[in-house]
Amino acid sequence: MSMEPKSGQQPPDPVQAARMSTLPAPFPRQSAAPAIKTRRFALWRLRTRVAKILLFVVSLYLFILAITLMKEGARGLAPLLRNLLAVGSTASALGFGWLFAYAIMSGSPVAAAALTFFDAGIVDKLGAFAMITGSRLGASFIVLLIGFLYVLRGRDRATSLSMGLLALSVTASTYLPGLLFGAGILHTGVLDGVQMQSGALLRSFIDGMVDPVAGIVVSLVPNWAVFAVGLGVIWFSFSLFDKCLPQMTLKESQLGWMSRLVYRPWVMFTLGALITLMSMSVSLSLSILVPLSNRGFVRRENVIPYIMGANITTFVDTLLAAVLLNNPPAFTIVLVEMFSITVVSIVILLTLYKRYQHWMLGFVRWITASNRNLAIFMAAIFFVPIVLVFVR
Amino acid sequence: MRILIAVYGSIHDKAAVSLGAQIARRARVAPTLLAVASPNGKKADSLLACARESLASERADAETRVETGSVVDRTLSIARQGGYELVVVGEGTDPHSVLRRWQEPVGVRIVKDAPCPILVVKGPPRPIRRILLCDSGAGSPAISPFADEIDPTRGAATPLRRFATRLVELLAGDEEVTVLHVMSQMSARPGVRGNQLRADAQELIQERTPEGELLEADVQMLTLPGVQCYPAVRHGLVVDEIVAQARDGDHDLVMIGAHRGPGWQRLLLDDLASHIVRHVDRPVLVV
Numbered sequence: 001m002s003m004e005p006k007s008g009q010q011p012p013d014p015v016q017a018a019r020m021s022t023l024p025a026p027f028p029r030q031s032a033a034p035a036i037k038t039r040r041f042a043l044w045r046l047r048t049r050v051a052k053i054l055l056f057v058v059s060l061y062l063f064i065l066a067i068t069l070m071k072e073g074a075r076g077l078a079p080l081l082r083n084l085l086a087v088g089s090t091a092s093a094l095g096f097g098w099l100f101a102y103a104i105m106s107g108s109p110v111a112a113a114a115l116t117f118f119d120a121g122i123v124d125k126l127g128a129f130a131m132i133t134g135s136r137l138g139a140s141f142i143v144l145l146i147g148f149l150y151v152l153r154g155r156d157r158a159t160s161l162s163m164g165l166l167a168l169s170v171t172a173s174t175y176l177p178g179l180l181f182g183a184g185i186l187h188t189g190v191l192d193g194v195q196m197q198s199g200a201l202l203r204s205f206i207d208g209m210v211d212p213v214a215g216i217v218v219s220l221v222p223n224w225a226v227f228a229v230g231l232g233v234i235w236f237s238f239s240l241f242d243k244c245l246p247q248m249t250l251k252e253s254q255l256g257w258m259s260r261l262v263y264r265p266w267v268m269f270t271l272g273a274l275i276t277l278m279s280m281s282v283s284l285s286l287s288i289l290v291p292l293s294n295r296g297f298v299r300r301e302n303v304i305p306y307i308m309g310a311n312i313t314t315f316v317d318t319l320l321a322a323v324l325l326n327n328p329p330a331f332t333i334v335l336v337e338m339f340s341i342t343v344v345s346i347v348i349l350l351t352l353y354k355r356y357q358h359w360m361l362g363f364v365r366w367i368t369a370s371n372r373n374l375a376i377f378m379a380a381i382f383f384v385p386i387v388l389v390f391v392r
Numbered sequence: 393m394r395i396l397i398a399v400y401g402s403i404h405d406k407a408a409v410s411l412g413a414q415i416a417r418r419a420r421v422a423p424t425l426l427a428v429a430s431p432n433g434k435k436a437d438s439l440l441a442c443a444r445e446s447l448a449s450e451r452a453d454a455e456t457r458v459e460t461g462s463v464v465d466r467t468l469s470i471a472r473q474g475g476y477e478l479v480v481v482g483e484g485t486d487p488h489s490v491l492r493r494w495q496e497p498v499g500v501r502i503v504k505d506a507p508c509p510i511l512v513v514k515g516p517p518r519p520i521r522r523i524l525l526c527d528s529g530a531g532s533p534a535i536s537p538f539a540d541e542i543d544p545t546r547g548a549a550t551p552l553r554r555f556a557t558r559l560v561e562l563l564a565g566d567e568e569v570t571v572l573h574v575m576s577q578m579s580a581r582p583g584v585r586g587n588q589l590r591a592d593a594q595e596l597i598q599e600r601t602p603e604g605e606l607l608e609a610d611v612q613m614l615t616l617p618g619v620q621c622y623p624a625v626r627h628g629l630v631v632d633e634i635v636a637q638a639r640d641g642d643h644d645l646v647m648i649g650a651h652r653g654p655g656w657q658r659l660l661l662d663d664l665a666s667h668i669v670r671h672v673d674r675p676v677l678v679v
C-alpha cells in the first residue's frame with residue numbers, strides 16, 4: 001500500500017542479517033506446479049518454526065545454566081570486588097553497574113550479576129538495586145555508540161544520534177527518580193511478601209539437566225573464571241534468543257504504521273512494554289522499529305512513551321534470574337525496580353507528559369547542536385560513573 | 393451551504409458571528425444564528441442583541457433560534473437535525489454546565505462529535521486573507537494506510553482538500569493559502585539516510601517523496617484565480633509546528649482534518665485535532 005520511493009531505502013540492517021543467517025534458507029522461487037509450491041512452502045514454514053522453537057529452548061537452557069554458573073562464581077569474586085574495586089556503597093554500586101554494562105555492551109547480564117553478587121553477600125539490597133539501575137544506564141549507551149561511529153564517518157549528527165540520546169535521556173530521567181522511590185519501598189518492605197517460587201518442576205529440571213553441566217565447568221576452571229564463563233554464556237543465550245523473534249510479522253502488522261501515524265502515548269507505552277516482554281531487550285525493541293518503515297523513520301511523538309514502556313518489561317529476564325537463584329529478597333529487589341519505574345513513568349504520562357516530551361527532545365537537540373555540546377555530554381556519561389565508583 | 397452560528401456568552405461570540413457572517417455573505421446564504429441560553433432562558437435576549445449588532449456590522453442578516461441547556465449538546469443536535477454544512481462557534485467554557493471547571497472547552501468538545509466542519513473562533517475578528525491548510529496526508533494512500541477513507545468517485549481529493557477548495561472559491565479575492573505538512577519523523581537507528589528529515593517543501597517535491605507528492609497535489613487543487621498557494625514543510629512535533637507556523641505566518645485561519653476513523657483508530661490514534669484547537673490562538677476550521 002505504501003508508495004514510499006525506492007531511493008529512500010535504508011542500508012541493510014546488520015542485526016536482521018545476523019538473525020536471518022541462522023534460520024533455514026529463504027523459500028526458493030522455482031517454477032513448479034502450484035500444488036507442489038504450496039506443499040514446499042508449508043514445509044519451509046514448518047522447518048522455520050521448528051528451528052525457532054529449538055533456538056528458544058536452547059537459549060532458555062543456556063540462560064538457566066548461566067545463572068547457575070554466575071551464582072557459583074560470584075562467591076569466588078567476592079574478595080576482588082570488596083577489596084580491589086570496593087563496591088560497597090550504593091553510589092559505587094550504581095557506578096559499577098553502569099561501567100560494567102559499558103564494558104560488556106549489555107545491561108541484562110549485569111543485572112543478573114547484581115543479583116548473584118547480592119546472593120553471595122558482596123552487595124546489600126540497596127547496592128544490588130543501584131547496580132541494576134546502573135546496568136540500564138549503561139545499556140542505553142550501545143545504540144549511542146553505533147551512532148557515534150557514524151558521526152565520526154561524516155554522517156549527520158542529529159540523524160545518527162537522536163534515537164540513542166533519546167533512549168539514554170528517557171532512561172536516566174525515569175530510573176534515577178525510580179532509584180530514590182524504590183529505595184524507600186525497599187526500606188519499608190512493603191513488597192517483601194510478593195514472591196514467586198521456582199516450583200518443583202523447574203527445580204528438578206535444574207537438578208537433573210543444569211547442575212551436572214555446571215559442575216563440570218566448575219571443576220575445570222578456576223573459581224574466579226566461573227563467573228566470567230557464566231557471563232559469556234548468558235550473553236550468548238540472549239543473542240540466540242534475539243534470533244527467535246518474529247520480526248517480519250511485525251512489519252506487516254499494524255505496527256508498520258508507526259512511522260506515519262501518531263498514536264496516543266498510552267498506546268505506545270503499552271506497545272513498548274509488550275514488545276520488550278517478548279524481546280527482553282530495550283535495544284532490540286528499538287531496533288524492531290527500523291524495518292517498520294522503508295525509510296527507517298519513526299514519529300517523534302511515538303518514541304518516548306515506547307521507550308518508557310520498554311524500560312519496565314526489560315526486567316523480565318532479571319526476574320526469572322531471581323527466581324532461579326531461589327533468593328526471595330533478590331526477587332523483591334527486581335520487583336521493586338519494576339514497580340518504581342512503572343509508577344514514575346505513569347506519573348509522568350498522566351501529569352506532565354507534554355512538558356517532559358519537550359524537555360527530552362530539547363535536550364537531544366542541544367546535544368546534537370554542536371560538537372562541543374556532544375563532547376561535553378560524552379565526557380559526562382563516562383566521568384560520572386567513574387566518580388560514583390569511588391564514592392564510599 | 394447551510395451555516396449555523398452558535399453564541400452562548402463566550403468572549404469570542406462577536407468574532408464568531410463576524411467570521412460566520414463573512415463566509416455566509418460570500419456564499420450568498422443567510423446563516424442561522426443559534427443562541428444557547430441558560431435553562432431559565434434569561435440571557436437569550438442579550439445574546440441575540442449582541443449577535444445582531446455584529447451581523448449588522450457585516451451587513452448580513454440571519455434567522456434566529458433560541459435553545460436552552462448544554463451548548464455542546466444543543467449545537468450538535470441542531471447541526472444534525474438541520475443538515476448544516478458548517479458550524480461556527482466561539483471558543484470558551486460552557487457557562488451552563490456545573491462541571492465547566494473540569495470540562496474541556498466548548499470548541500474542543502464540539503469538534504470531537506461534529507457531523508460537519510466546525511469553525512472554532514478565537515482572537516479578535518479579522519478578515520480572512522491568509523489561510524494555513526495543514527494536511528497530514530490522512531486521506532492519501534502514499535502516507536496513510538487507511539485507503540478506505542478516500543472516495544474513489546471524487547478522485548484523489550480528501551475531505552479536507554475538497555472543503556478547502558470550496559472555501560477558497562467562496563472567499564476568492566486576494567487570499568494566500570499555505571499548505572503545510574509537518575514531518576515529525578526522526579531516524580529509527582544510526583545509518584538511516586536522513587536528508588528527507590531536513591528537506592524543505594521544494595526538495596521533497598523534487599525527490600517525489602510521499603510528503604512531496606501530497607503537497608504538490610494540494611497546491612495544484614488549491615491554485616485558483618486570485619489565490620496564491622505555497623507548499624511548506626516543518627520538522628518537529630506536529631502540534632508545536634502548526635502552532636508556530638500559524639503564529640509566524642500570521643495566518644487568519646488554520647484548517648485541519650478531524651480526528652476520524654473506525655472505533656479502534658479513534659481509540660489508538662492521538663487526537664491531534666483537539667490539541668491543535670486548544671493551542672492555536674486564532675480561528676481553526678476542523679473538517
